[in-house]
Amino acid sequence: MKLLDKPAGVALQMAAALALAVANTRAQTATAATIAAPHVDITQHEKRVLEFDGQRVVYRAFENIPYVSHPVDARYQRMNIYVPEAYFSGGSVGGYTAETAPIFLPNNVGGYMPAEPGKPGTRRGGMADTISAALAHGLVVAAPGTRGRTLKDATGRNTGKAPAAIVDLKAAVRFLRFNDQNLPGNANLIISNGTSAGGALSALLGATGNHPDYEPYLAALGAAPGRDDIFAASCYCPITNLDHADTAYEWLFGDVVTYDNHGSGGRLTGEQLAVAVELRTLFPDYVNSLGLKNPAGESLTLHPDGSGGFRDYVGRLVVASARRAGVKGPAAEAFPWLRLEAGEPVGLDFGGYVAHAGRMKTPPAFDALDLSSGENDLFGDAQINAKHFTTYSITRSGNAGATADPALIKMMNPLPYLNDPAALAAPHWRIRHGTIDRDTSLAVPAILALTLEARGIDVDFALTWERGHSGDYDLPELFSWIDAICAAAPNPADGRQDPSN
Numbered sequence: 001m002k003l004l005d006k007p008a009g010v011a012l013q014m015a016a017a018l019a020l021a022v023a024n025t026r027a028q029t030a031t032a033a034t035i036a037a038p039h040v041d042i043t044q045h046e047k048r049v050l051e052f053d054g055q056r057v058v059y060r061a062f063e064n065i066p067y068v069s070h071p072v073d074a075r076y077q078r079m080n081i082y083v084p085e086a087y088f089s090g091g092s093v094g095g096y097t098a099e100t101a102p103i104f105l106p107n108n109v110g111g112y113m114p115a116e117p118g119k120p121g122t123r124r125g126g127m128a129d130t131i132s133a134a135l136a137h138g139l140v141v142a143a144p145g146t147r148g149r150t151l152k153d154a155t156g157r158n159t160g161k162a163p164a165a166i167v168d169l170k171a172a173v174r175f176l177r178f179n180d181q182n183l184p185g186n187a188n189l190i191i192s193n194g195t196s197a198g199g200a201l202s203a204l205l206g207a208t209g210n211h212p213d214y215e216p217y218l219a220a221l222g223a224a225p226g227r228d229d230i231f232a233a234s235c236y237c238p239i240t241n242l243d244h245a246d247t248a249y250e251w252l253f254g255d256v257v258t259y260d261n262h263g264s265g266g267r268l269t270g271e272q273l274a275v276a277v278e279l280r281t282l283f284p285d286y287v288n289s290l291g292l293k294n295p296a297g298e299s300l301t302l303h304p305d306g307s308g309g310f311r312d313y314v315g316r317l318v319v320a321s322a323r324r325a326g327v328k329g330p331a332a333e334a335f336p337w338l339r340l341e342a343g344e345p346v347g348l349d350f351g352g353y354v355a356h357a358g359r360m361k362t363p364p365a366f367d368a369l370d371l372s373s374g375e376n377d378l379f380g381d382a383q384i385n386a387k388h389f390t391t392y393s394i395t396r397s398g399n400a401g402a403t404a405d406p407a408l409i410k411m412m413n414p415l416p417y418l419n420d421p422a423a424l425a426a427p428h429w430r431i432r433h434g435t436i437d438r439d440t441s442l443a444v445p446a447i448l449a450l451t452l453e454a455r456g457i458d459v460d461f462a463l464t465w466e467r468g469h470s471g472d473y474d475l476p477e478l479f480s481w482i483d484a485i486c487a488a489a490p491n492p493a494d495g496r497q498d499p500s501n
């Protein structure tokens with residue numbers, strides 16, 4: 001976070017060489033030659049200008065910086081760092097300075113696929129130009145690439161299966177913390193952002209800070225030593241809690257017998273309907289095992305038929321979303337399942353709402369019986385492309401041989417870590433999910449938010465009215481939230497300590 005007194009690229013290069021030296025010394029394999037290895041050569045910065053919303057932003061670009069010293073895939077295990085030019089000459093942007101600016105960490109992941117580092121102008125899936133907007137707001141931006149489930153090396157071995165992407169993000173965080181003195185921006189204020197699978201990874205990064213489960217993977221990559229906990233996690237429609245996502249999906253969409261998956265769709269078969277019933281029946285026991293409570297302390301459970309306090313809570317989230325969007329009067333009548341009083345939404349017919357949202361996936365939505373889903377592919381290994389990750393699908397498919405290691409399934413789910421004192425969770429979270437997002441059940445972000453609240457963690461959770469599966473659609477609100485949590489941060493330099501030290 002100090003201002004640079006050397007050409008920036010050189011300072012970064014030195015810091016990376018030092019990181020490599022420390023990692024190598026630890027592994028007791030260091031030689032002078034490996035410390036100067038070419039893969040830590042950091043691109044010199046380039047001064048650039050962009051226009052965002054009529055604002056001219058001058059910034060420095062440090063691109064293609066390897067963030068580990070032994071990359072498995074150098075194309076993806078690198079990051080782009082962008083810094084407002086003002087921070088190199090004592091200036092400020094939006095009230096932030098080189099000392100105080102948070103480091104915004106947008107991942108570019110969709111579908112658990114490999115992701116290149118983002119750049120200004122990148123609009124994933126037609127979404128916003130998030131990096132330009134962040135720079136214009138005065139944030140330092142560090143955009144890491146990550147390995148993903150379809151990657152292979154030259155010999156045909158899979159190199160991006162679980163937990164590769166989360167390990168890469170952790171390595172990127174460690175790199176930023178390690179280089180904090182050489183870069184403008186405050187590495188105690190790292191704020192992760194992602195959508196869908198990227199939202200899930202953002203949640204995982206927020207939940208698993210410094211947890212020893214990931215350590216061997218980080219060590220193998222030659223990640224910088226130090227902490228990988230973050231200050232805040234922003235998660236749009238996180239495709240997370242994968243090992244419970246199938247039951248959650250059928251709890252919500254179980255009565256919807258047609259599906260529409262990006263234009264291909266139809267009616268569920270008799271066998272799929274039977275699977276849907278079996279899955280939805282499993283969900284209440286899972287929810288009831290979590291001991292969830294609403295902010296008033298009332299327990300949020302489910303009856304065997306799927307009704308109960310937890311469903312009422314999810315319904316209230318939908319109604320609150322309508323009210324926040326100002327849906328009332330004649331506009332509200334377009335949603336006949338909303339219950340109105342004096343023209344204002346006050347309740348809903350849950351089944352009517354679910355039919356309006358509609359089903360996208362066939363059951364099981366995530367752990368497909370024929371191992372055909374992206375999530376099956378995520379849980380493959382170096383040789384085997386796809387595996388099961390739920391007891392239900394292992395049993396139903398009779399294909400117990402193709403089962404992911406339970407330790408890996410755990411490492412891809414933030415929830416077990418939120419109740420584990422060996423993990424340092426981010427103290428601030430923002431979760432957004434569209435009311436007509438059908439890629440995963442609303443129960444998934446709701447359980448995440450309630451678990452965080454129960455831990456006393458600051459969480460801003462809301463459903464976005466009539467939004468489908470997407471993210472970064474409310475950047476002014478996201479950045480206001482960032483401003484508020486940063487303004488309220490304790491002196492970050494002497495604040496939170498790593499409990500493992």
Ligand code: DHB
Nearest residue numbers: 110111112196197239439
């Ligand atoms: C994404 C969407 C999905 O439906 C899914 O199962 C996994 C990931 C995505 O958009 O990232």
